[in-house]
Amino acid sequence: xxxxxxxxxxxxxxxxxxxxxxxxxxxxxxxxxxxxxxxxxxxxxxxxxxxxxxxxxxxxxxxxxxxxxxxxxxxxxxxxxxxxxxxxxxxxxxxxxxxxxxxxxxxxxxxxxxxxxxxxxxxxxxxxxxxxxxxxxxxxxxxxxxxxxxxxxxxxxxxxxxxxxxxxxxxxxxxxxxxxxxxxxxxxxxxxxxxxxxxxxxxxxxxxxxxxxxxxxxxxxxxxxxxxxxxxxxxxxxxxxxxxxxxxxxxxxxxxxxxxxxxxxxxxxxxxxxxxxxxxxxxxxxxxxxxxxxxxxxxxxxxxxxxxxxxxxxxxxxxxxxxxxxxxxxxxxxxxxxxxxxxxxxxxxxxxxxxxxxxxxxxxxxxxxxxxxxxxxxxxxxxxxxxxxxxxxxxxxxxxxxxxxxxxxxxxxxxxxxxxxxxxxxxxxxxxxxxxxxxxxxxxxxxxxxxxxxxxxxxxxxxxxxxxxxxxxxxxxxx
Amino acid sequence: xxxxxxxxxxxxxxxxxxxxxxxxxxxxxxxxxxxxxxxxxxxxxxxxxxxxxxxxxxxxxxxxxxxxxxxxxxxxxxxxxxxxxxxxxxxxxxx
Numbered sequence: 001x002x003x004x005x006x007x008x009x010x011x012x013x014x015x016x017x018x019x020x021x022x023x024x025x026x027x028x029x030x031x032x033x034x035x036x037x038x039x040x041x042x043x044x045x046x047x048x049x050x051x052x053x054x055x056x057x058x059x060x061x062x063x064x065x066x067x068x069x070x071x072x073x074x075x076x077x078x079x080x081x082x083x084x085x086x087x088x089x090x091x092x093x094x095x096x097x098x099x100x101x102x103x104x105x106x107x108x109x110x111x112x113x114x115x116x117x118x119x120x121x122x123x124x125x126x127x128x129x130x131x132x133x134x135x136x137x138x139x140x141x142x143x144x145x146x147x148x149x150x151x152x153x154x155x156x157x158x159x160x161x162x163x164x165x166x167x168x169x170x171x172x173x174x175x176x177x178x179x180x181x182x183x184x185x186x187x188x189x190x191x192x193x194x195x196x197x198x199x200x201x202x203x204x205x206x207x208x209x210x211x212x213x214x215x216x217x218x219x220x221x222x223x224x225x226x227x228x229x230x231x232x233x234x235x236x237x238x239x240x241x242x243x244x245x246x247x248x249x250x251x252x253x254x255x256x257x258x259x260x261x262x263x264x265x266x267x268x269x270x271x272x273x274x275x276x277x278x279x280x281x282x283x284x285x286x287x288x289x290x291x292x293x294x295x296x297x298x299x300x301x302x303x304x305x306x307x308x309x310x311x312x313x314x315x316x317x318x319x320x321x322x323x324x325x326x327x328x329x330x331x332x333x334x335x336x337x338x339x340x341x342x343x344x345x346x347x348x349x350x351x352x353x354x355x356x357x358x359x360x361x362x363x364x365x366x367x368x369x370x371x372x373x374x375x376x377x378x379x380x381x382x383x384x385x386x387x388x389x390x391x392x393x394x395x396x397x398x399x400x401x402x403x404x405x406x407x408x409x410x411x412x413x414x415x416x417x418x419x420x421x422x423x424x425x426x427x428x429x430x431x432x433x434x435x436x437x438x439x440x441x442x443x444x445x446x447x448x449x450x451x452x453x454x455x456x457x458x459x460x461x462x463x464x465x466x467x468x469x470x471x472x473x474x475x476x477x478x479x
Numbered sequence: 480x481x482x483x484x485x486x487x488x489x490x491x492x493x494x495x496x497x498x499x500x501x502x503x504x505x506x507x508x509x510x511x512x513x514x515x516x517x518x519x520x521x522x523x524x525x526x527x528x529x530x531x532x533x534x535x536x537x538x539x540x541x542x543x544x545x546x547x548x549x550x551x552x553x554x555x556x557x558x559x560x561x562x563x564x565x566x567x568x569x570x571x572x573x574x
Binding site: 449 | 498519551570571
């Protein structure tokens, strides 16, 4: 078995026993990156990794990994895949980077994404689209497409992505890997370049639920530098994975299995429910009619927050500035108009519209009211069930170019993932099969707030009995 | 909800964006489609529903003041497009 076929924890074990050296692990990662980068474009910046200072610092010490390019890394370019941040080199590390570095993480570089994490296919990147290692004519998903593609192609053993409306889970599903969005507030957002602050959360993309648990053990926990960081217990997720689902009740929201869902995806997710049942869970269908309203609510809130958050990019403080301007206002306008791509501009304008005088109550305030109803619907569901199981996306990975022509259609494809961010819940995407074209299908497990361990344990149970997460694209680099 | 080019001009100005004519026309049509879709929320009765801005009941998070080192000024300015080692440089804004 090649090193790149191991999970992060399996590689870590070989590092700890001395069977593999750190140098060999880094060389294996670099060889995979050299083989795959030209075809999948997963990386934006490659770094010369420093070896882990303390090889016994954590269960993942010495394992090569990478960060999505909206996570600030001291001394390493951080672009959000945007022209406007060209040349921006942060002088500080995000809390997540600080914690992982202290735990012996070895970073291979920064990963491609949709510009400012706005998109569902990683095609809005200023630096070219990410291609799916399973089929290079298809999208890797988004916005953490580089993270999912790099893990799928065996270039790194795990990656840190961010998820505002599905941006970890959906690319993980499209690329056949496991991705987890933890409970809002459990991972510090300090150093994550904000898209929609009330929804953004960082998390791992890896080859298994156990790897995700090991990463979360290292990055969760209160951080005084993030005012929304929760003072909740952290750590112990990996050691709590038992695979025991006896007595657990899992709800299947009927509204997530209806119109618009590809029949092959439906069949694979329902088959996953049978696996969980065989491990002792009770599975039951229930109605969640609020699903009809989640996409518009999400896009109103996310765009409103984005229009405010992205006002800091004006050609003065960070990155790139337009040439030939007349005065200060013209400098702002030209820099922003030339520096942002069209999807980012669309969301800034939409956000400005829903916040503008005369429309605020009808759109923004209304969305915040519907958000309260969505949270209530999930609270009621979790009064009855320990977990919910849904598809991650209505289809498998689309062909490159298909999604950009119709933004509304792209927004609608986020239907199964955005509600989780609105309600602040933990959710995981795990591979559960392939469609007739050989593309991976993902199933989503959603837990109650702070139920990250319950979600991971159910995914771990599923992965003990199935081999979908162990499949790699042909040849690994899908040449 | 009808979105006009005048409205797009207005929100562009608020957003400090200047869309070229062709892009403006396309954007107007796209925004209209998206906003029309968002109007589905109006079919939901939200009378007496409190708007929920934060998912967890977080109040202002306060702590005692502590002296901590600031970032190095030069390092901060190094990430900007124009600085003179002391401050960000911009065109003259006040006559």
